[in-house]
Amino acid sequence: MATRVFGKPIRRNEDLRLVRGMGSYLDDVETADPVHVAFLRSPHAHARISSVDVSVARALPGVVGVYLHGDLGEHDIELPLMIPHPCMPYPRTQRLLAKGEVHYVGQTIAMVVAESRYVAEDAVELIDVDYDLLPAVVDLERALEAGAPTTHSDSPGNVGAHLVQVVGDPDEAFARADVVFTERIEIERSAGQSMETRGVLASYDPRTRELSVWDTTQAPLTIKGSLGSLFGIPYNKVRVKQPDMGGGFGTKVMFYPDEILVPWASIQLGRPVKYVEDRIEHFLGSTHERKQVHELELAATKDGEVLALRDRFLHDTGAYIPYGIAIAQVAATQLPGPYRVPSFRVEFTAVYTNTVPVTPYRGCGRPQACLVIERAMDRLADEIGVDRAEIRRRNYICPEEFPYRRGDILFADGLPVTLDSGSYEAQLDTLLDAIGWHGFREEQAAARAEGRRIGIGLANYVEGTGLGPYEGAHVQVEPTTGKVWVATGLVSIGQGLETSLAQIAAEELGVDTEDVLVVTGDTQAMPWGVATFASRAAVVSGNAVAVAAGEVRRKALRFAANMLEAAEDDLVLEGGRVFVKGAPDRFVTLKQVAIASNPLRYAFDADARAATQFAPARRSDGPQLPEGEEPGLESVGYYSPPHATWASGAHAAVVEVDEETGELRYLRYAAVHDCGTMINPMIVEGQVMGGVAQGIGGAFYERMAYDQDGQLRNASFMDFLIPYATEVPPMRLEHLETPSPLNPKGIKGAGEAGCIPVPALTAAAIDDALADLGVRVRSMPLDPCSLKALIDEARAARA
Amino acid sequence: MSGTPVRVTVNGRLHERVVAEPRLLLSDFLRHELGLTGTHVGCEHGVCGCCTIRLDGEAVRSCLLFAVQADGAEIVTIEGLARGEELHPIQAAFRECHGLQCGFCTPGFVMAVDAYLEEVRRPDLTDEEVREAISGNLCRCTGYQNIVEAVKLAAKTMYGEA
Numbered sequence: 001m002a003t004r005v006f007g008k009p010i011r012r013n014e015d016l017r018l019v020r021g022m023g024s025y026l027d028d029v030e031t032a033d034p035v036h037v038a039f040l041r042s043p044h045a046h047a048r049i050s051s052v053d054v055s056v057a058r059a060l061p062g063v064v065g066v067y068l069h070g071d072l073g074e075h076d077i078e079l080p081l082m083i084p085h086p087c088m089p090y091p092r093t094q095r096l097l098a099k100g101e102v103h104y105v106g107q108t109i110a111m112v113v114a115e116s117r118y119v120a121e122d123a124v125e126l127i128d129v130d131y132d133l134l135p136a137v138v139d140l141e142r143a144l145e146a147g148a149p150t151t152h153s154d155s156p157g158n159v160g161a162h163l164v165q166v167v168g169d170p171d172e173a174f175a176r177a178d179v180v181f182t183e184r185i186e187i188e189r190s191a192g193q194s195m196e197t198r199g200v201l202a203s204y205d206p207r208t209r210e211l212s213v214w215d216t217t218q219a220p221l222t223i224k225g226s227l228g229s230l231f232g233i234p235y236n237k238v239r240v241k242q243p244d245m246g247g248g249f250g251t252k253v254m255f256y257p258d259e260i261l262v263p264w265a266s267i268q269l270g271r272p273v274k275y276v277e278d279r280i281e282h283f284l285g286s287t288h289e290r291k292q293v294h295e296l297e298l299a300a301t302k303d304g305e306v307l308a309l310r311d312r313f314l315h316d317t318g319a320y321i322p323y324g325i326a327i328a329q330v331a332a333t334q335l336p337g338p339y340r341v342p343s344f345r346v347e348f349t350a351v352y353t354n355t356v357p358v359t360p361y362r363g364c365g366r367p368q369a370c371l372v373i374e375r376a377m378d379r380l381a382d383e384i385g386v387d388r389a390e391i392r393r394r395n396y397i398c399p400e401e402f403p404y405r406r407g408d409i410l411f412a413d414g415l416p417v418t419l420d421s422g423s424y425e426a427q428l429d430t431l432l433d434a435i436g437w438h439g440f441r442e443e444q445a446a447a448r449a450e451g452r453r454i455g456i457g458l459a460n461y462v463e464g465t466g467l468g469p470y471e472g473a474h475v476q477v478e479p480t481t482g483k484v485w486v487a488t489g490l491v492s493i494g495q496g497l498e499t500s501l502a503q504i505a506a507e508e509l510g511v512d513t514e515d516v517l518v519v520t521g522d523t524q525a526m527p528w529g530v531a532t533f534a535s536r537a538a539v540v541s542g543n544a545v546a547v548a549a550g551e552v553r554r555k556a557l558r559f560a561a562n563m564l565e566a567a568e569d570d571l572v573l574e575g576g577r578v579f580v581k582g583a584p585d586r587f588v589t590l591k592q593v594a595i596a597s598n599p600l601r602y603a604f605d606a607d608a609r610a611a612t613q614f615a616p617a618r619r620s621d622g623p624q625l626p627e628g629e630e631p632g633l634e635s636v637g638y639y640s641p642p643h644a645t646w647a648s649g650a651h652a653a654v655v656e657v658d659e660e661t662g663e664l665r666y667l668r669y670a671a672v673h674d675c676g677t678m679i680n681p682m683i684v685e686g687q688v689m690g691g692v693a694q695g696i697g698g699a700f701y702e703r704m705a706y707d708q709d710g711q712l713r714n715a716s717f718m719d720f721l722i723p724y725a726t727e728v729p730p731m732r733l734e735h736l737e738t739p740s741p742l743n744p745k746g747i748k749g750a751g752e753a754g755c756i757p758v759p760a761l762t763a764a765a766i767d768d769a770l771a772d773l774g775v776r777v778r779s780m781p782l783d784p785c786s787l788k789a790l791i792d793e794a795r796a797a798r799a
Numbered sequence: 800m801s802g803t804p805v806r807v808t809v810n811g812r813l814h815e816r817v818v819a820e821p822r823l824l825l826s827d828f829l830r831h832e833l834g835l836t837g838t839h840v841g842c843e844h845g846v847c848g849c850c851t852i853r854l855d856g857e858a859v860r861s862c863l864l865f866a867v868q869a870d871g872a873e874i875v876t877i878e879g880l881a882r883g884e885e886l887h888p889i890q891a892a893f894r895e896c897h898g899l900q901c902g903f904c905t906p907g908f909v910m911a912v913d914a915y916l917e918e919v920r921r922p923d924l925t926d927e928e929v930r931e932a933i934s935g936n937l938c939r940c941t942g943y944q945n946i947v948e949a950v951k952l953a954a955k956t957m958y959g960e961a
Contacts, residue, residue: 011894018902019890021837021877025903028836118822195841195849195903195939246839246903247939279842494901494940682897689942690900717846717937725930725943754942 006507006745009682012499013514014244014492023244026199026216027276034201035064037262037275038120040110040127041284042102045136045354045710046151049100049129054110057126062119064269066127067111067261069097075230075264079255083324087163088350090155093322094357096257101134101153103319104354105711106284108257113265113273136354136710140293140314143351151319151352160321160350165332167407168343170299173308177299179383185372186779187759189291189316189704190697191283192361193722196246198256198286199276202263206270210237213263217242218253219531221489224523226255227263235527242521248493249694250360251286253533254322283715288704289327289361291316292368298376304384304391308343311335311372317350318357325350326412327358330464331365333409333417337373338424338462338648339395346409354710360533362691364412366463366756367698371780374459374760378767379776388764389432392460396424403741412534413467415643423738424460427650427672430734431458434670435652443654444768453659454667455771457764458652459757464644465675465749466539466740471529473541475505475548476634477556479598482576482591482607484509484516486549488541489529491521495751496683500538501545503679504745508549509556510574511590528638535647535749538679540639543743548637555633559593559617588614594633599624645740647675647748651692651757653729655765662788664700664766666729673753674736677746684750685733691754693728698755699762699781701727773798803867809833810879821867826850828866829876837877837906841937848936851907852876858914877906880913888956889913889949898949900940908936912950922959924951 017023054066069076079093098109110127114120135149142148143158151158174180201214211233217223220240228238245252258275266273277285294313300306315328325348332346381391397404397419406417432438440456447454474487486505492498502516509516519525529541553573560578561568570581579587588596588611595608596617620626651671657664673688701721705714714720739746763777766787773794782790802817809829816832824843829835829852841849843862850861853875880887889909892898899905915932924932929950930943938946 012897014902015894015899016886018899018905019886019893019909020881021835021906023837023902025836025839027830027840030831030834118820193939195847195901195937196839197841245901246841247901249939279844494903496900686897686900686941686945689944690938690940691942693942694939716844717842718844722937722939724934724937725947726934728943730926731942731944 004507005503005513007678008680010499010503010513010680012496013502014496014498018244025196025244025246026201026214029201029214029243031201031203031272034272034274035113035115035269036117036120037265037273038112038117038124039108040112040124042098042105042107042109044102044131044133045105046134047102047131048134049098049102049109050132051130052110053128057112057123060119060123060126062115063112063123064115065113065265066123067097069095069099072096072264075260079257079322081324082255082322083326085161085324087325088161088321089159092152092155092320092352094257094320096261103151104356106356111261111265113269138353138355138706138708138710140316140351140353143353144349151354158352160317160352161325161328162349163325164345164347165409166345167409168308170308170310170343170345173343174299177307178302179300179380180297181379181383182295182297183376183379184778185294185296185375187290187292187368187371188781189288190361190702191288191704192249192251193282193720194247194249194251197277197279197282198252200258200262201272201274202266203272204263204266204270209233210239211263211267213240214243215240215259216245216252217259218248218491218493218533220491220521220523221529222531223259230260231267240523242491245491245493248532249362250364250533252493253531254287254359256286279717280715283712283720284356287359288318288356289358290368290698292331294372296372296376298380300380302384304380304386304394306339306341306380306395309335309341310344311346313348315348315350316353316358318353318355320357321350322357323359327360327365330412331369333411334366334369334462335373336406337370338397338422338460340397355706362694362752363755364752366461367695367759370459370461370756371760371763375763375778378764389428389437389458392428393425397422399423411464411644413644418643419462419646420740420742421738422462422646422648423674423736424648427648427674427736430736431650431652431670431672434672434732434734435654435668437652453657453769454654455657455765455767455769456652456654457761457768458650459760459764460650461756462646462648463535463753463756465535465647466641466645467534467536468641469530470638470640471540471544472526472636472638473544473548474526474634474636475545475552476632477552477590477594479594482589482594484511485519486516486545487519487522487525488544489526490532490537490541493532495687496680497537500679500683501541504542504545505549508546508553509590511576515576535751535753539645539743539747539749540641542679542747543639543745544637546745547639548635551635551637552633555635556590556593559597559633560588562617562619563588563593563596563614565615593617597633598631639743642742645676645742645748647750647753649673649753649757651761653761653765655762655769657766657769657787659791662784662791664787666696669729670732672734672736674738675750675753676740676748677737678735679747681735684735687750688733688754689731691752692731692758693723695755695758696728697723699759700783701781703781770794805866805870807869807872807874809835809874810876818866821865823866824862825864825866825869826861829861835876835878839903839906841903846937847904848911849904849907851910851936853910853914858911877909880909889953892949892953892956896945896949896952898941898946904936904938908933908938908946911936912953916954916957920958922955924954
């Protein structure tokens, strides 16, 4: 085909409005006569509410309503358990507004609706609450001790979930191993912290009984279905739109109280109601992730072949467990990484704590699993005295071993973990060249001679992406503009779907990417689909677009053959027109085909008049629209993957450690990424680089600092340190393309990957910079103080 | 009507409003009173830089000012840069270099870079200079590298030899 746009680094369609400040983010959406919401949130991690007095708040001029749980009537409910699993003994989810007891600092107690957000916040200050404090559960290990206080007073303990999974025969492998060791690895809590916070705007029209909701959600169809059934509104009278989204990172896929309360208030008041979090509310009211404590045992031969793993870990699920065991299960299944590991046993306990609830944040358990296995691989290399790169090579799954199934262990999609394809050794070789692995010892010695400590570290990962169940796409050639319109049910959260999906349609239909208009996140445009999460949008919606656009292409050729009175096989679809091979002057434009495909009653423009000069698009002696035919040049298509497709990557960095201050600087960074066939390498690179920056935050800067009372001590950008440009190093990126055999386009997901290996390789590089002191990093993230403490400890041990 | 009169010129157009409450933030005034929603609010405590505008030439954070403090000022927001459909060179460079993903931080970056380039007026910026110049703005999507490239490209376009 002459027009190849699939696989090209094409500039993004969405940028034309975004760089001009003409995007439409949630808070930019204006309606007539809106009222505004602020929430009273619990200042205590665990307390009984003995009394609430809202009378002064209600009397404040400008206040429209103040609501407590008892005011919600039949909607005084708990949020749904989104992913149930039998291993959860007492699954708890959050009530929309607290009843009787609060379980974390930030929990919603009262909703104030007022004429402005300023007044709503004033009114929140006027609500008087008496609390009886209860002991707060914060530490994971103490939470499981006998007699420990419980996160929920009415629960028998703090176990949110407990699951043991075994592949092969790990105990037998441990019995015959030459090398056995245990590592305890901890990773702290962090969060997505998109630049745009969350928000909801709801407008219920009492005349038409239609509910329109704008919501910064990654799952508008979930919201549509839920609101429709909660409020008894016909499915097709609930419209949820997700306008431009200022980053999602998983945090926005959850169901939050405000997503029900704000539409509820609009129905009550018959006025548009708007709620937009401020940053502190985003810290305290939107979900976190990452905290886990692992105890890993590794068994290997003296040659460094890993025989088995045994891992027991604790996973902090916060005050509730709305997303079930997703994060812990992903961590468990990703633990063996790209390595063969014939046997393993993994046991996890999800633990309730009086902290912000935990749901997936970009990476979803993988940065933790990667840190654990890669720290163990580094240790194994050191124990048997081989290079840290070489130890990986000895354990990789080889290309001829795919598909590689890990026993009966199930992935997050409920299907057995089966790695579909990968080129792990080629990936490693590319990485070693890119970072300068082989000449590094000389470089390190030269730096040391100048009194500088530099170190190198690498890490590998695999990532199950592109989960089912399915997505759909509606592809239409517009009869008025001739442009291609594509709608899919999931949403763009900033990753460039308006371009990557356009490229797929453009490729099929022989048009320019700029002539494809992609609509995401409008439930009226595409009422079927799932959501944006798990690096699945490009894989699942991308293939659905290919299915639908392929059908549109076949229709276009069939109609054009009729119009041109030529054989379909003799036609070429290219450059927005269909022409006869060898006779490019004998053509009809795609727009004219679209016009003619809709039996005409009158011609509305020059193209329409021209279209009438051709033979009809359909051959029929009977009705103009014969039985089984539909008007328009369009199609709806669906794609449902057989199971997850496994992307992979290997990253490395050279860091410099200041042993006097504990400061860390990344000197250079290299990443090799393999997400199968790339739709747009520019977008893939952007995803990887952004992920790396987030990973750097998760390795050295960002952590949610809870104190023992369950107070989050750093709930602002002054104290939760997202890296600026000065903290993120230049990156060198290399791509491998090992197509997925699971889908026609060979695509694997790319959204989350970048952040996964960064804590692991940073730990390795710090070890290496401080190898002579015997430092071994076992927890992440570090910061200058904790790194300095590690150095001092190692020095003291040597003295 | 009670309140404080505020007279500001925004993107070349004079606006005269009465601000009912002196605590109204300039960012909210621009966004919700004047409808200029391109100026975004990311943290409301002056760290993220999403709300950066130019006020009498200076790049400032509109979330750290009250609207009444801007009385008499000349303001340029992101909406004031492009000429119709024609992008400003900084905007074009951000698109060219894939210097944005979700686009929420982008207006703040573009306005900060606009002030910076006007000050340095050179085509040959180093990576270090650019990273320093943009180190008051947070981006959660791009990893900054493509933003650095965009700023260098914009500097070349605006101040390079023709």
